[in-house]
Amino acid sequence: MIKAISLYAIRLPLYQPFVVSYHTYHDMPSIIVKMESDDGYVGFGEAVADEHVTGETWESTYYLLKNTLAPLLIGQNPGEFELIHERMNKTVYGAPAAKAAMDIACHDLVAKKLGVPVYQLIGGRYHDRFPITHVLSIGEPAAMAEEAVQKVSEGYLSFKMKVGKQVGHDIERIRAVRSAVGNDIAIRVDVNQGWVNSSNALRALPYLEELQIDWLEQPVMADDLDGMAELKRKARLPLMVDEGLKGIKEMREVIQKQAADKINIKLMKCGGILPAVKLANQAEMAGMECQVGSMVESSIGSAAGFHVAFSKKIITSVELTGPLKFAKDVGNLHYDVPYIQLNEKSGLGIDIIEDALTELTVHRDVIQ
Numbered sequence: 588m589i590k591a592i593s594l595y596a597i598r599l600p601l602y603q604p605f606v607v608s609y610h611t612y613h614d615m616p617s618i619i620v621k622m623e624s625d626d627g628y629v630g631f632g633e634a635v636a637d638e639h640v641t642g643e644t645w646e647s648t649y650y651l652l653k654n655t656l657a658p659l660l661i662g663q664n665p666g667e668f669e670l671i672h673e674r675m676n677k678t679v680y681g682a683p684a685a686k687a688a689m690d691i692a693c694h695d696l697v698a699k700k701l702g703v704p705v706y707q708l709i710g711g712r713y714h715d716r717f718p719i720t721h722v723l724s725i726g727e728p729a730a731m732a733e734e735a736v737q738k739v740s741e742g743y744l745s746f747k748m749k750v751g752k753q754v755g756h757d758i759e760r761i762r763a764v765r766s767a768v769g770n771d772i773a774i775r776v777d778v779n780q781g782w783v784n785s786s787n788a789l790r791a792l793p794y795l796e797e798l799q800i801d802w803l804e805q806p807v808m809a810d811d812l813d814g815m816a817e818l819k820r821k822a823r824l825p826l827m828v829d830e831g832l833k834g835i836k837e838m839r840e841v842i843q844k845q846a847a848d849k850i851n852i853k854l855m856k857c858g859g860i861l862p863a864v865k866l867a868n869q870a871e872m873a874g875m876e877c878q879v880g881s882m883v884e885s886s887i888g889s890a891a892g893f894h895v896a897f898s899k900k901i902i903t904s905v906e907l908t909g910p911l912k913f914a915k916d917v918g919n920l921h922y923d924v925p926y927i928q929l930n931e932k933s934g935l936g937i938d939i940i941e942d943a944l945t946e947l948t949v950h951r952d953v954i955q
């Protein structure tokens with residue numbers, strides 16, 4: 588039975604600003620959930636809200652957790668994942684990041700109680716390891732190329748390039764990185780909706796095919812699944828939907844409209860581990876490959892994403908590099924750059940660094 592839930596509003600310091608088409612982040616606001624059961628077990632969860640994607644903010648998520656979801660879950664069995672989601676969904680529509688925090692904490696707590704890794708609860712480990720992709724923030728072409736060369740020398744074999752300012756300039760960015768790293772390095776391009784519509788994106792397609800990119804992610808506005816479908820019919824490279832896919836409802840539309848070859852699952856968009864597993868199953872049945880990404884989360888949210896990714900055959904890539912970007916983290920998720928393997932410790936398999944959690948906390952509440 589869930590006895591107490593502590594909430595920590597924290598700000599995670601970044602080594603350098605993270606720049607995507609719609610925002611520049613100087614640090615990452617996050618909320619850590621510590622869930623305690625009456626039999627002495629503790630689970631941790633995390634919510635990183637992205638107002639551009641789900642309409643949730645750091646502040647709204649904190650207050651929803653404090654005033655609504657935490658009181659709702661006190662006294663519940665943390666192992667009844669399906670029932671807990673039903674209760675949360677009946678009480679609040681949407682708000683997936685807040686629900687993800689509770690879902691992750693429940694999985695961590697129950698897996699620790701059972702003495703197994705979280706992946707053991709959701710199918711067991713399938714993948715031995717995943718390559719880690721380095722994300723290049725939007726910058727000048729020469730600067731992005733220079734950073735890419737540096738990262739290749741550190742062992743990285745793949746990049747995700749953030750673009751989405753203007754098609755011509757973006758092609759210059761991709762061309763600069765491609766000529767700097769050669770053809771053996773994988774390049775994925777994430778536009779984060781920045782080309783707005785299918786007409787702009789269509790102008791880019793021939794260049795992207797020539798530059799041999801692996802796939803093109805979210806070139807058009809999130810809600811424009813028809814635009815994605817049009818591009819998919821005309822493109823000779825795989826298309827990935829990210830912001831356009833939150834949960835099961837959008838997944839159904841993506842499948843019906845044949846709007847993507849690949850989907851980017853994020854626990855913060857769909858509501859946590861249980862809904863992410865459902866999305867992966869739904870995608871597998873529709874023949875679409877999956878990636879697990881993140882909102883740039885600490886070791887807690889990132890580890891939760893990895894447990895989903897490692898347990899599913901249809902999940903073929905990951906982008907969960909938050910902990911590599913933070914100057915200080917609340918957990919110790921371990922990367923063997925350019926790969927990651929998961930350990931066999933119980934729960935999420937990470938230790939919480941209590942001193943760092945205290946230091947990064949700007950507001951705290953306990954609900955019991």
Ligand code: MG
Nearest residue numbers: 777804805829
């Ligand atoms: Mg994306």
